[in-house]
Amino acid sequence: MITVLTGGTGGAKFVDGLRQIVRPEDLTIIVNTGDDLLWWGLYVSPDLDSIAYMLAGKLSQERGWGVKSDTFFCLHAMGQLGQPTWFHAGDRDLATHVFRSKLLADGKTLSEATAEIASRLGIKARVLPMSDSRVETRVLTPAGDLSFEEYFVQRWYQDPVESVRFAGASDAEPAPGVIEAIRSADLVLLAPSNPVTSIAPILAVPGIREALRESRARIAAVSPIVGGAAVTGPAGTLMAAQGFAVSIAGVADFYQDFLDLLVVDSEDAPAAEELRKTGMRVHCTPTIMRKYEDRIALAKSALDAAMQPPSAQDAVERP
Ligand code: GDP
Numbered sequence: 001m002i003t004v005l006t007g008g009t010g011g012a013k014f015v016d017g018l019r020q021i022v023r024p025e026d027l028t029i030i031v032n033t034g035d036d037l038l039w040w041g042l043y044v045s046p047d048l049d050s051i052a053y054m055l056a057g058k059l060s061q062e063r064g065w066g067v068k069s070d071t072f073f074c075l076h077a078m079g080q081l082g083q084p085t086w087f088h089a090g091d092r093d094l095a096t097h098v099f100r101s102k103l104l105a106d107g108k109t110l111s112e113a114t115a116e117i118a119s120r121l122g123i124k125a126r127v128l129p130m131s132d133s134r135v136e137t138r139v140l141t142p143a144g145d146l147s148f149e150e151y152f153v154q155r156w157y158q159d160p161v162e163s164v165r166f167a168g169a170s171d172a173e174p175a176p177g178v179i180e181a182i183r184s185a186d187l188v189l190l191a192p193s194n195p196v197t198s199i200a201p202i203l204a205v206p207g208i209r210e211a212l213r214e215s216r217a218r219i220a221a222v223s224p225i226v227g228g229a230a231v232t233g234p235a236g237t238l239m240a241a242q243g244f245a246v247s248i249a250g251v252a253d254f255y256q257d258f259l260d261l262l263v264v265d266s267e268d269a270p271a272a273e274e275l276r277k278t279g280m281r282v283h284c285t286p287t288i289m290r291k292y293e294d295r296i297a298l299a300k301s302a303l304d305a306a307m308q309p310p311s312a313q314d315a316v317e318r319p
Helices: 009-021 046-055 073-080 091-105 110-120 148-154 178-183 195-204 208-214 235-241 248-254 266-276 292-307 310-314
Strands: 002-006 027-031 037-039 042-044 126-129 136-141 144-147 163-167 187-190 218-222 261-265 281-285
Touching: 002 009, 002 195, 009 027, 009 046, 009 292, 027 046, 027 178, 042 091, 046 091, 046 110, 046 126, 073 091, 091 110, 110 126, 126 178, 136 148, 136 195, 144 148, 163 195, 163 235, 178 208, 187 292, 195 208, 195 235, 195 248, 218 292, 235 248, 248 261, 248 266, 261 266, 261 292, 266 281, 281 292
Parallel strands: 002 027, 002 187, 027 126, 187 218, 218 261, 261 281
Antiparallel strands: 037 042, 136 144, 136 163
16 A cells, blocks of 8 residues: 655646556545635636646646646636636636535535546545645745745745745644554655655644654655755745755655655765765665656656665665
């Protein structure tokens, strides 16, 4: 049994590789919901949607979010009605937002709505939101206290970041199945997602970090930081703002209380050698997922390394 903790874009690529080599009934995916927002009155959950579209084979590969071949007629019409248009919800994508909002208005929880959407999309793996409670990632900048989507999509993550917090986290509970999926897994994988805004919100839900610390599962993370910078997006800036080094050592620090293995890019082999001296197990392999085959190769390599006995996990694999 494999449980994955993930955000949207980087995580979805990794999950795409994983689903080619793991039976769906053996896969549980716990997804960040700190980016969720109300958009035109609809409940939008960007990371749940990216993962669901990926698993259903509907994710736009060019954009990395939204539905492939989607159209944007509604967005255009909403603009004509004087409504904000900075969050690009496509027409087919909107159907998911309308359906989820309807289910929530009917009294379903977010996990029930997620299960319903997954089943309608023919998804066999289990997809769980981190919590049914609202936990909102807030990014404090000189321009104000922004929601994640305001910071990331509306303002192109250009603002200097003073701090990041997860509003509502202390009162939240893990969604049904989340703790069990961590406890009963043979392997827990942290996708190469943004540690600060995709994985940290999950870890901020009371009980989840403890479950990881106590789980007998092997726990491995794939680094989203390669060669001292994020592969995409603001992970580097955000890690620095939180006081972490923007390096594989910084990623190891972020997860140090529960991590068994860090999977890093071959480019970071010298840094991996240094990190091993601290006692962290590190596996080097190509981690940049440009092509479809890269996703499968990374998933295989991470899985093999994580399931090997500790002594063999330190082997450096050259590309
Ligand atoms: P978000 O919710 O859309 O921000 O998505 P994620 O947090 O899942 O993904 C963003 C993170 O993925 C960034 O920190 C990137 O550095 C990382 N990332 C994106 N593509 C790749 C890749 O091909 N390889 C690796 N190792 N990391 C990646």
